[in-house]
Amino acid sequence: MTSQKQENLSLEQRSRCKDQESLQTVHWDSRQTAIIICDMWNDHTCKAAAQRVAEMVPTMNRMVSAARGIGVSIIHAPSGTMSFYDETPQRRRAIEAPFTESPVEIKWNYWDTEREGEPLPFIRNGGCGCSEPCPGWVADDEGIRQWKGGPAPWTRQIETIEITSEDVISDDGQEVYNLMQERGIDNVILTGVHTNICVSGRPFGLRQMVYHGKNVVLCRDLTDSIFQPVSPEFSHFRGTDLIVEHIEKHLCPTVTSTGFTKEPAFRFREDIGT
DSSP: OOOOOOOOEEEEEEEEETTEEEEEEEEEOGGGEEEEEEOOBSOOSSHHHHHHHHHHHHHHHHHHHHHHHTTOEEEEEOTTOGGGGTTOHHHHHHHTSOOOOOSSOOSOOOOOHHHHOSOOTTOOSSOOOSSSOOTTEEEOTTSOEEEOSSSOSOOSBOTTSOOOTTOEEOOOHHHHHHHHHHHTOOEEEEEEEOTTTHHHHSTTSHHHHHHHTOEEEEEEEEEEOOOOOSOTTSOHHHHHHHHHHHHHHHTOOEEOTHHHHOSOOOOOTTOOOO
């Protein structure tokens, strides 16, 4: 006898057609759902970015704990730090998932002008977002900040994010795909940083999940962008809002942590709106 599909997760998705918002409630089986936590490192070359990561953690922990409690798979993906987790069962769980060939190439997926139009004009390949660049960031002849400070300072995921025994750790797109196929995961929620680069482009990021055909959404209140300021009047948080709007138009819908925590969506202390 085949059991009925369990639909115990209801999320309000927001998408856009041109500039018009559209809201839709979806009902997912929590055991066919994963949350991927992208690049929430313990430090960053941009100190303001590192501070915003730390500020998101308490709400992220509440969201992830609620999701874990109803059977959602939690995948921690602090890229470039896997050696820190080599001996952990959470890391081995990803490595040992049986290989499944993907119908599409698994790789970094950069901005695709055919799908997404021209890049947003204020994005300049990331760069320190502080009004005065942090040490190690040097502007080139065109004024674009480049990191010249040596090795990246992050060594692991920020310590304040809880990793429990049943979680998974991987920064490898093939490993993540293997695990999702092994567990029958069709629904994916991306959270973490940075929205305009790693969250969208990593081999486990939004674009890759779209190309895999997954039901993927961005958790828009638990993410942050990184780009150098284009003018004193242009708020960092307005830039993030515009990136989220682009994603809603061209990549996938978004949700908020409220669907899990039943609390108001997270907002950065310095984000006073317009």
